[in-house]
Amino acid sequence: MSTDILTLKGIRKSFFGTEVLHGIDVSIRKGTVHGLVGENGAGKSTLMNVLGGVFRPDEGEMLVDGKPYAPQSPKDAQKAHIAFVHQELNLFSNLTVAENLFIEDLPLGAFQQVKYKQMEQETVRYLKDFQIDVNPKTKVENLSMGVRQSIEIAKALIINADVVIFDEPTTSLTKVEKDQLFRIIADLKARNVTIIYISHILEDVFELCDDISVLRDGSLITTMPAGETNRDALISLMVGRKLENVYPTVEKTIGEEILCCKHIASGSLVKDAGLTLHRGEILGVFGLMGSGRTELMRALFGLDKISGGEIIYKGKNFTHHTPKQAIEAGIAFVTEDRRDEGLLMPKPVEENLLLVHLPALAGKTGVVDQRKGEEMADASIKALHTKVQNKKTQLVCNLSGGNQQKVVLGKWIMHEPEVLILDEPTRGVDVGAKYEIYTIIQERAKEQSSVLVVSSEMEELMGICDRIVVMSAGRMAGEIECSEFEQNSIMEMALAGGGKA
Amino acid sequence: MNEKAGKGLQLSWNHLYEYGVFVIFLLMIIVFAFSNPHFFTVKNAILIVEQSSPLMLGVCGMAFVLMLGGIDISAGANMYLSAVTSALVMQKFAESNGPGGSAVYLIGIFTALLVGAAIGLVNGCFIVKFKMVPFIMTLAMTSVLTGIGLILTKAELLPVRASGFQPSSIRVGPVSMVVVIVLLFTVVFHYLLKYTVYGRQLMAQGNNEEAARKLGIRTKRNAIIAYVICGAMAGFGGVLSAGQVGALSSNFAKGNEFDIIPAAVLGGISLFGGKGSILPGAVIGIVLVNTITNGLTMMAANPYVYTIVRGVIIFIAVMLDSMNYKGELR
Numbered sequence: 001m002s003t004d005i006l007t008l009k010g011i012r013k014s015f016f017g018t019e020v021l022h023g024i025d026v027s028i029r030k031g032t033v034h035g036l037v038g039e040n041g042a043g044k045s046t047l048m049n050v051l052g053g054v055f056r057p058d059e060g061e062m063l064v065d066g067k068p069y070a071p072q073s074p075k076d077a078q079k080a081h082i083a084f085v086h087q088e089l090n091l092f093s094n095l096t097v098a099e100n101l102f103i104e105d106l107p108l109g110a111f112q113q114v115k116y117k118q119m120e121q122e123t124v125r126y127l128k129d130f131q132i133d134v135n136p137k138t139k140v141e142n143l144s145m146g147v148r149q150s151i152e153i154a155k156a157l158i159i160n161a162d163v164v165i166f167d168e169p170t171t172s173l174t175k176v177e178k179d180q181l182f183r184i185i186a187d188l189k190a191r192n193v194t195i196i197y198i199s200h201i202l203e204d205v206f207e208l209c210d211d212i213s214v215l216r217d218g219s220l221i222t223t224m225p226a227g228e229t230n231r232d233a234l235i236s237l238m239v240g241r242k243l244e245n246v247y248p249t250v251e252k253t254i255g256e257e258i259l260c261c262k263h264i265a266s267g268s269l270v271k272d273a274g275l276t277l278h279r280g281e282i283l284g285v286f287g288l289m290g291s292g293r294t295e296l297m298r299a300l301f302g303l304d305k306i307s308g309g310e311i312i313y314k315g316k317n318f319t320h321h322t323p324k325q326a327i328e329a330g331i332a333f334v335t336e337d338r339r340d341e342g343l344l345m346p347k348p349v350e351e352n353l354l355l356v357h358l359p360a361l362a363g364k365t366g367v368v369d370q371r372k373g374e375e376m377a378d379a380s381i382k383a384l385h386t387k388v389q390n391k392k393t394q395l396v397c398n399l400s401g402g403n404q405q406k407v408v409l410g411k412w413i414m415h416e417p418e419v420l421i422l423d424e425p426t427r428g429v430d431v432g433a434k435y436e437i438y439t440i441i442q443e444r445a446k447e448q449s450s451v452l453v454v455s456s457e458m459e460e461l462m463g464i465c466d467r468i469v470v471m472s473a474g475r476m477a478g479e480i481e482c483s484e485f486e487q488n489s490i491m492e493m494a495l496a497g498g499g500k501a
Numbered sequence: 502m503n504e505k506a507g508k509g510l511q512l513s514w515n516h517l518y519e520y521g522v523f524v525i526f527l528l529m530i531i532v533f534a535f536s537n538p539h540f541f542t543v544k545n546a547i548l549i550v551e552q553s554s555p556l557m558l559g560v561c562g563m564a565f566v567l568m569l570g571g572i573d574i575s576a577g578a579n580m581y582l583s584a585v586t587s588a589l590v591m592q593k594f595a596e597s598n599g600p601g602g603s604a605v606y607l608i609g610i611f612t613a614l615l616v617g618a619a620i621g622l623v624n625g626c627f628i629v630k631f632k633m634v635p636f637i638m639t640l641a642m643t644s645v646l647t648g649i650g651l652i653l654t655k656a657e658l659l660p661v662r663a664s665g666f667q668p669s670s671i672r673v674g675p676v677s678m679v680v681v682i683v684l685l686f687t688v689v690f691h692y693l694l695k696y697t698v699y700g701r702q703l704m705a706q707g708n709n710e711e712a713a714r715k716l717g718i719r720t721k722r723n724a725i726i727a728y729v730i731c732g733a734m735a736g737f738g739g740v741l742s743a744g745q746v747g748a749l750s751s752n753f754a755k756g757n758e759f760d761i762i763p764a765a766v767l768g769g770i771s772l773f774g775g776k777g778s779i780l781p782g783a784v785i786g787i788v789l790v791n792t793i794t795n796g797l798t799m800m801a802a803n804p805y806v807y808t809i810v811r812g813v814i815i816f817i818a819v820m821l822d823s824m825n826y827k828g829e830l831r
Binding site for chain 1: 692696697698701702704705707708709711712713715716717718775776
């Protein structure tokens with residue numbers, strides 16, 4: 001009875017020379033709910049995008065109902081009755097609900113006109129199945145995020161799907177909307193539709209799924225019936241790496257408190273967050289995607305407005321500041337997105353390096369001291385072992401990820417910041433360069449700078465931090481000292497607030 | 502706590518945005534009516550409608566491009582060159598066949614449509630295929646078109662009426678042929694935008710191009726067609742306007758894009774794409790722009806004041822549009 005509807009064999013996929021899927025073999029039984037779990041960056045979304053026709057695999061083959069399946073586009077996936085509910089919304093906010101549902105295949109009359117009446121009636125009838133009660137003439141921009149999500153799901157299912165992929169469907173849903181979604185999933189299952197469910201919220205995975213597959217670092221670790229495992233075992237499988245000796249250690253002392261923030265609220269993601277940072281300390285901030293970790297850093301640096309709470313910096317209130325004031329006060333921020341936010345990609349290395357320091361180099365006259373700038377750029381390149389042939393002509397976009405990151409770091413360190421905020425400092429950086437970046441971080445701390453490191457790689461934080469705070473759903477979920485670092489308990493904390501109401 | 506107050510404020514901004522144009526329109530009419538007894542007359546109203554008509558075609562075409570989030574600055578220069586080419590072709594035709602007859606009209610309008618569409622096609626292809634910024638692409642086009650027009654006319658006055666092309670002299674009731682044609686086209690384009698697959702998909706891609714592409718909507722093709730429509734309508738408007746004026750100077754239609762675009766935007770078509778419709782907004786927009794020009798003329802205002810007023814209209818149009826833009830979650 002339980003034949004496999006989907007079989008993936010040896011799926012490999014690389015992006016820009018880095019392999020992110022190392023030959024995945026997995027089979028999915030017809031009419032089951034199949035959970036897919038793993039840390040951020042484990043390759044879940046990539047794998048599903050391959051299945052959904054968004055990416056083409058470099059190697060491997062797929063079978064749907066025993067027949068070969070090689071989608072060239074999302075359209076092909078739809079033709080094979082595979083529906084994909086994306087994490088982000090793909091609705092047109094300026095159009096009505098009915099138009100959104102039918103935009104690909106609008107019902108037409110004799111004069112090529114859209115038959116609005118018929119379309120709207122069909123919309124009402126169709127949405128009734130999903131217990132969505134909206135006026136089909138309502139523009140999507142006037143609906144709540146939850147209703148939009150439900151409509152997105154309804155839209156994906158309009159193709160009479162045999163397989164439905166849900167990629168983190170509950171992130172923007174309220175409790176009620178989530179229950180509704182689970183009812184829809186149960187209903188689909190009753191109709192022998194197969195469901196692949198990706199989520200960070202393990203409670204949901206256990207509640208919904210028949211089978212669970214665990215991905216880690218682009219490899220499939222195991223597939224097992226949900227009944228044969230439990231939460232703790234699953235977490236171990238998800239993180240289960242041994243800590244290797246890839247982290248430098250430096251003798252240093254931790255001094256007095258330099259930065260302290262309490263009850264910070266900012267935007268929609270940071271609700272009540274606080275932390276304390278000491279001189280010479282490396283403090284890790286861990287949290288899953290959407291936990292508000294990056295947003296907290298942006299608020300600390302003055303990029304996002306703070307709507308509640310206070311920041312005490314060097315004993316003084318420093319709550320409502322601009323990024324410029326933060327820089328002048330000795331705070332530096334290396335963003336997670338170095339391509340768009342950290343570097344001027346089509347500009348040479350030197351120009352990038354001197355960017356922050358420019359006002360200081362110019363002094364009172366406003367004219368930049370070229371020679372001093374060159375000296376400082378040279379010093380930075382040497383200190384950070386940045387591999388640059390010619391700092392004046394080599395463009396940053398032609399450097400490797402690791403060297404790019406060193407340019408970003410060099411740019412800020414030149415300013416000798418007292419607090420260095422690093423968001424995902426080693427993303428897209430190879431192992432060797434990682435070690436060097438860790439060394440740079442440690443050396444800053446040795447010189448009594450304080451470092452805040454945000455990372456989704458838990459292992460990395462455990463390797464370099466003195467202390468780790470964990471964020472979940474915009475709040476602090478816990479704090480662990482270096483001596484008590486343990487992966488499972490950190491993951492527990494991060495997942496704790498995951499099932500937000 | 503503060504949510505309610507915020508909402509109330511937002512509502513009033515929305516109201517201002519939605520009805521602001523009508524309020525401005527009414528105020529203007531009142532001011533002009535009091536300052537000149539000849540302003541508030543049927544005769545003057547018809548004059549304003551006549552003057553607005555050729556530009557209305559431009560607004561219709563521009564609506565498609567704006568719906569994409571694009572822009573066509575070359576509309577005015579397109580009007581000029583299309584009118585010049587068309588006038589020259591008509592001149593040749595009249596020389597060999599004698600002036601007058603419906604053939605002149607057909608040939609004249611057909612030429613203008615063709616030239617305009619060709620210009621639009623070039624704009625569209627460069628913008629879509631080479632990902633050029635629409636503003637700069639069409640700005641460059643403006644310069645090229647004006648130059649070609651000046652070479653063709655040797656910068657001399659080019660007569661249009663001599664070849665028998667006088668569309669404004671054909672009357673249909675109280676108005677001319679031009680107004681009727683333009684009304685007809687306005688309705689057709691409104692229908693095309695609002696009730697056909699092409700129009701709906703164009704609005705969808707103007708809102709979220711990435712999502713539209715994921716659904717298999719042919720976004721590139723649609724965009725090029727929008728620029729072609731925009732170009733063709735500018736050309737058509739150009740030749741009709743030439744018929745009204747009677748002769749083409751080197752200043753003909755110069756800067757008309759800055760009447761067309763603000764008129765569309767005042768009428769509720771957003772520069773950010775995906776919003777608005779031709780009826781009734783855009784029609785009111787263009788009539789409003791012409792009413793102001795007309796009223797100022799009647800007040801015997803300093804002609805340089807027009808330039809200032811035009812600037813202020815653009816400013817108000819874009820400000821209202823930007824204030825209303827909520828930066829949708831994509």
